[in-house]
Amino acid sequence: MVGGNAIRGTRIGAGPSGESERGETAPRRRVSYWCANGHESRPSFAMEAEVPEEWDCPRCGLPAGQDQDNPPAAPRTEPYKTxxxxxxxxxxxxxxxxxxxxxxxxxxxxxxxx
Missing domain, CATH: 1.20.5 (Single alpha-helices involved in coiled-coils or other helix-helix interfaces)
Structure with missing residues (x-):
């Protein structure tokens, strides 16, 4: 079928895409965090933002730190109490x-x- 739908593949209200319409993005920096399981995550932060000491690992949920050789220990979980x-x-x-x-x-x- 020739001619199809002109707005196919876009959502309503999306408008034109591109940097010129949305403005410039803030300068960013990537910071590496490692958890006790050896997973590395690299979230990006705005250059002027304060970088947290710890970050939750998106793969396993353990706390991750910026020192690859000495990641933070897993939190001690308390058993369920009745x-x-x-x-x-x-x-x-x-x-x-x-x-x-x-x-x-x-x-x-x-x-x-x-």
């Missing part, structure tokens, strides 16, 4: 028994009133 584990950190067994005793006593009093 609600009961958090309660046991704050209260002793004796406190738990006292709270349970008070709650049962209130429940018994309510049942007697009905």
């Amino acid at each position: 609600h009961l584990a958090y309660v046991k950190e704050r209260r002793s067994d004796a406190d738990g028994e006292a709270i349970l005793r008070d709650a049962l006593e209130r429940l018994r009093q309510r049942r007697q009133q009905v």
Whole structure:
């Protein structure tokens, strides 16, 4: 079929493409970061931007640093704690028994009133 769609392959509102329409891009610099798995990532930053000490590796998610020979260590992950584990950190067994005793006593009093 001859003639086809004139705007094929573009999105609506895209307008003309090119540097002249969008303006000049800011000068950039690439910085290398290495993670503990040896992955290198090279994000680009504006020349006047402050470069962070660490960057998350896009391949494995570990923190990456600028020193290839001494990358940052992987963060220590805490195991999942249940609600009961958090309660046991704050209260002793004796406190738990006292709270349970008070709650049962209130429940018994309510049942007697009905």
